[in-house]
Amino acid sequence: MFSKMKILNATLICFLFMVQHLVAQDTLIRRNSIYFELGGNALLYSINYDRTFRLNDNLKLAPRVGFMYLPPDRSSDFKIFPQMTNIPLELNLLLGKSTGSSTFAEVGFGLNYISYSDGYTSRENDARPEEHIVKGVVTTARLGFRHQKPAGGIMYRLGMLVPLSRDRRSMVYTGDDIFPTLWGGFSLGYAF
Numbered sequence: 001m002f003s004k005m006k007i008l009n010a011t012l013i014c015f016l017f018m019v020q021h022l023v024a025q026d027t028l029i030r031r032n033s034i035y036f037e038l039g040g041n042a043l044l045y046s047i048n049y050d051r052t053f054r055l056n057d058n059l060k061l062a063p064r065v066g067f068m069y070l071p072p073d074r075s076s077d078f079k080i081f082p083q084m085t086n087i088p089l090e091l092n093l094l095l096g097k098s099t100g101s102s103t104f105a106e107v108g109f110g111l112n113y114i115s116y117s118d119g120y121t122s123r124e125n126d127a128r129p130e131e132h133i134v135k136g137v138v139t140t141a142r143l144g145f146r147h148q149k150p151a152g153g154i155m156y157r158l159g160m161l162v163p164l165s166r167d168r169r170s171m172v173y174t175g176d177d178i179f180p181t182l183w184g185g186f187s188l189g190y191a192f
Contacts, residue, residue, distance in 0.1 A: 088112045
């Protein structure tokens with residue numbers, strides 16, 4: 001019984017040292033960023049979070065999730081933008097000169113889940129408006145520039161996006177006018 005306790009304690013101590021070592025290394029290679037993007041994946045704006053993982057001295061991986069919401073405009077019949085919710089997901093590779101680099105070329109692929117109201121139509125015998133919700137998925141490619149210091153602080157990024165594909169339903173309902181062939185995005189935020 002006594003030898004089993006010694007083995008269990010030694011195993012527990014080894015496990016704790018390994019976890020401490022992994023956590024210490026992990027905090028050195030990953031960074032969190034919260035930023036506001038104007039344009040970009042969500043077309044108008046989005047609030048985003050990403051986490052950077054160091055793959056090697058020159059390459060980092062930065063998965064991202066964002067959110068955009070436009071409330072319904074019930075003030076008039078003329079609407080510039082419909083009610084819209086957009087959740088952009090993106091996986092970016094950051095290419096820098098070295099481990100301590102603060103400027104990166106950014107290449108990535110994104111997936112956007114979009115839900116929006118295509119306007120209001122009145123039924124023939126009813127004065128209440130009827131709302132039509134359209135949902136779609138759009139994939140995008142990004143090519144851009146990112147400035148983010150290794151120690152954290154203010155970060156910004158510029159990018160150009162191209163839609164790669166859209167699901168059939170979003171193509172039928174939205175046409176080509178809501179998704180331009182090429183558009184840009186500017187992000188400003190804080191890395192910690």
